[in-house]
């Protein structure tokens with residue numbers, strides 16, 4: 307193994323820099339192998355100045371930093387790239403150009419750090435001969451084949467702190483405080499933060515809710531003397547028989563953007579006589595320094611991916627299983643996204659303790 311490349315794609319997640327640092331240090335110190343960084347996801351292969359050599363100096367001091375020193379792009383799909391042709395905006399497939407760019411660099415492996423979309427593209431590029439290795443990242447924790455992705459723990463901690471802070475105002479003003487959280491179609495952030503932050507109601511994409519049931523829980527609390535309530539609401543939560551709330555429709559380039567369910571729930575509760583306020587935590591969940599757990603996991607993933615590259619384990623992804631870093635086939639990992647299971651311990655525990663999922 308003489309030369310490897312690394313890119314970060316999709317939405318950023320705390321721990322990306324820790325992965326880059328671990329991969330560069332392991333490649334250089336353990337395998338005497340050069341590392342090239344690709345800027346802004348797959349776009350770097352066709353952009354001017356899109357490739358940067360990464361030496362030990364380049365990764366010094368980046369462990370605690372959020373974001374990614376390489377930049378990222380969540381519209382950087384080589385199979386559907388927006389270009390202006392004869393003055394008209396059109397979507398084209400530039401995957402062959404990307405593959406040529408990769409081949410020109412003479413990479414023995416390309417480490418792709420990304421979520422579902424970025425890793426799917428990696429798998430497709432493997433079919434075109436690119437020696438890819440996947441590293442799963444996302445705050446949503448929705449990638450199959452691994453127990454956890456890095457970035458998730460940081461997001462949960464930020465969401466939990468927000469719930470703690472909302473508690474004090476909720477209590478002081480006798481209000482309902484609704485916190486809308488990210489996660490797309492997976493409710494892990496709301497479930498984990500909701501339990502850790504003592505939410506009274508947790509609404510998840512996996513458990514469609516009834517507005518009446520949510521209001522019923524708040525009414526019950528009032529009757530028992532609790533004049534405030536805290537709701538942790540996934541952006542992907544939806545009422546029974548209803549749809550998710552979008553703040554922007556999707557198209558060929560963009561995935562639909564979720565957002566607005568927190569306000570729908572709060573509006574309903576106000577209509578029932580409960581003074582309510584909404585906080586949409588948004589991208590605060592992705593920013594800033596990673597937790598110790600995310601740095602630890604990201605570092606292990608980065609180093610393991612380089613060892614996997616040295617073994618020629620292409621089209622595979624590093625993953626966590628029973629606390630151990632293993633590797634799994636990319637297509638198998640991506641076949642089934644991770645979702646909150648209705649019978650999993652976290653859901654059962656919350657129910658046992660009186661938390662409502664709005665489905666009663």
Ligand code: F6P
Nearest residue numbers: 317380444445446488489490564
């Ligand atoms: O997948 C990570 C995530 O933060 C989701 O939780 C959220 O729905 C989406 O990305 C937001 O994407 P963007 O950064 O494009 O607004």
